[in-house]
Amino acid sequence: MKTIVIIGGGLGGLSSAISLARKGYKVHVLEKNNHFGGKMRRYHIGNASFDFGPNTITMPEIFQKVISQTGANPDHYFTFERIVTHTRNHFSDGTYLDMSSDADEMKQNLAPHSISSSSYEHYLAEITRLYQLSKEHFFPRTFTGWTDYLSPTLTKALLSVHPLQNLDTFHRRYFKDERVVQMLNRYATYIGSSPYQTPATFAMIAYLELVQGVYYVRGGNPTIAEGFVKRATELGVTLHTNKQATRIQVEQKKAVAVECEDGSYYPCDEVILNGDLLQVYPDLVAEEHRPSFLNKKRDQLQPSISAFVILVSLNTRLKDLRHHQVYFSRDYKQEFDDLFKQQQYSMDPTIYICNSSFTEPALSPDGDNLFILVNAPALTEAHTQPKKLESYKQHIYSLLESKGIPIHAHLIKDQVITPKTIQKDYSAYRGALYGLAANTKRHAFLRPQNKAQDLKNLYFVGGSTHPGGGSPMVVLSGLNVARLISKK
Ligand SMILES: Cc1cc2nc3c(=O)[nH]c(=O)nc-3n(C[C@H](O)[C@H](O)[C@H](O)COP(=O)(O)OP(=O)(O)OC[C@H]3O[C@@H](n4cnc5c(N)ncnc54)[C@H](O)[C@@H]3O)c2cc1C
Known part of the structure; x- marks a missing residue:
């Protein structure tokens, strides 16, 4: 029986693991954190629970396929609910427009x-x-x-x-x-x-x-990752937490084993890297073994944007909030110039808020559970954070206050997650959410392929590789690579 070692237990790694275990491979998933699901993660502040990472779920059939192709019923693992009128878009002139997947409602x-x-x-x-x-x-x-x-x-x-x-x-x-x-x-x-x-x-x-529609998962979107873990366990995948891979041992252009920080060692027939390709591939494979992906090549690539996130638990349910809402900036072009050209935080940013307790109040019994996201530039040596973290957070609160969202008056507790946290927690290159930006034709259509060019048996899955960054695409990459390996 062939042994597959998967580095990273995000959605990409888990979907490959389930698929390969079902086909009879012996699979180890090595995850450096003490939770699986990677960026799809649950946070708790007091009584409130929050979904970090994917707040907006599309293409539920892809997540369901991971389970159904193994002969099990996806409904036993997670339940999707369609939110038809899904996002309220507020504009700087004070008007708003509700987005809907019902074409007639949208026309109105x-x-x-x-x-x-x-x-x-x-x-x-x-x-x-x-x-x-x-x-x-x-x-x-x-x-x-x-x-x-x-x-x-x-x-x-x-x-x-x-x-x-x-x-x-x-x-x-x-x-x-x-x-x-x-x-x-x-x-x-x-x-x-x-x-x-x-x-x-x-x-x-x-x-x-x-x-197709926007979906929410009962119990919070991380229920998907938990469902994947359950199915992987049932199929005999060996799941390791707190297991940081530190080196992929290469012999004659082949990955032969994975070494971990705690000294453990996993000999293998194939390796799948789910960690961010731009960061973790260079970290784990010595440069001499990857002439097609030298550090200087990586350093020239433009990373995608990152995020400045504030999780806020409130002591009330604000009547103006829905499940998803966006408060747009006055000058969108300026905002993207700030992010990509000036590589700085915008002082008039577009603010997205997910309030999942609107759909499922039990997630936050005392009041709203706000996931507030502002686009942030990828980290550079000059800019690692907004200069003053606390004052940028207060600035966002003031902007929301001016739009009729009184955070201060109802705040129980908050927590800020910066690009630096994202870089550290997920080993994300420069804190970018999706690996490479798709700002050039080349990088839009030719994302890093799913197999290392220089090694015979090293594969890539996840948001930094093909076909792309959103959670359904990540899961597809996991399924595609599992298919590729089993064909081999
Ligand atoms: C703030 C935010 C909002 C988002 N919103 C949405 C959304 O609304 N909808 C949507 O579809 N997507 C969204 N996404 C994107 C989505 O979360 C990701 O595309 C997806 O979860 C990435 O999965 P992955 O498997 O590629 O990587 P990850 O989730 O990053 O998993 C990789 C795993 O590898 C582990 N790892 C790395 N290096 C090592 C090592 N050396 N040893 C062991 N383990 C290692 C990491 O700890 C991590 O757990 C959002 C992301 C963020 C951060």
Whole structure:
């Protein structure tokens, strides 16, 4: 029986582990933290529980497939609930627009913005086409062989997904209202990128939310990771926590074992790296064994954005809050210039708030449980944090106060999570949420492939590799790599 060692117990590593265990492999998952699920994680402050990482869940069928393909019923592990009217978008002029996956409701909501039903229908038709092409040509590939790159169907698909147009220009073809363009441009941040640079192809993310729907998992979204752990255990995966891998031992272009900080040693036939490729691959494999991925090559890559997160437990339920809401900045272009060009925190940032207790009050019996997220630049040597952490947090509270969200008056307790925390807790390169930014055509379409070019048996899964950064894509990468290994 072949032994597979998986470094990292995030969603990517867990989905590979389940798939491979079912196929009869002996699987070890080595996780440096004392929880599985990586960035999908539960926090507790007093009586309130919070979901860190994925707050907005799309494509539930991908998570369900991890369980169902092993012959079990996904409903026994986690339950998805669709939130039809899902996100309230507040604009700087004081107006708001509710987003819905019900097309008729959405047309009604767009009408005051002078957007006709037919413009919206044309937009939906185009983003549906973009999604179908991605699903067929990009999601299932691992880009591990020349056939993946040279496929004529892929080339044809690539040419028809508006690779040369950016997302902002694409949205302006359909909508004149600046507020609607700003609302839809925000999807670029789902891949940690700028709408003024990332290719229009990524409008397919809008398809997921506007057509397929936004989901929440009963008990909190980390229930998915807990369900994966349960299934992995049932299938005989050996799960290790507090087990930091420190070196992948290489002999004749082959990974032969993984060494850990505590001195333990795991000989293996194949290795899957779920830790961030940009950080952990160079950390674990000596440079001489990876001539195709030298440190200086990595240092030239542009990382995706990071996040400044505040978890807030309140002693009341604020009547103006829904499950998901966004408070947009006045000048979106300036915000992305701050993030990517100036590499600094915006003083007029767009603020996202998830209040999952709106849907499930039991998660926070005393009042709202707010997950407040502001986009942050990836860490640089010059800027590791906002200069004054406490004053930036207070600035966010003041901005919210001015928008009618009185945090101070109802605050029980809060906790700040900075890019530095994200870098440290998940070994994320420069604190970036999704590895590489998709701000260039090359990095948008050719993310790091799922197999090391220089080693015969080292594979990559997770948000920093193909097909991309959101949690369903991460799970797909895990399934794709498991398939690749079992075919071998
Ligand atoms: C603030 C925030 C908001 C987000 N919002 C959303 C959202 O709304 N919707 C969505 O779909 N996605 C969202 N995401 C993205 C989503 O969380 C990630 O894409 C996904 O969880 C990443 O999974 P992964 O398996 O790639 O990596 P990770 O979750 O980072 O897992 C990798 C694991 O590897 C471990 N590891 C690293 N190095 C080692 C080592 N040397 N030895 C042992 N273990 C190691 C790490 O500890 C970690 O547990 C968000 C992320 C963040 C941070």
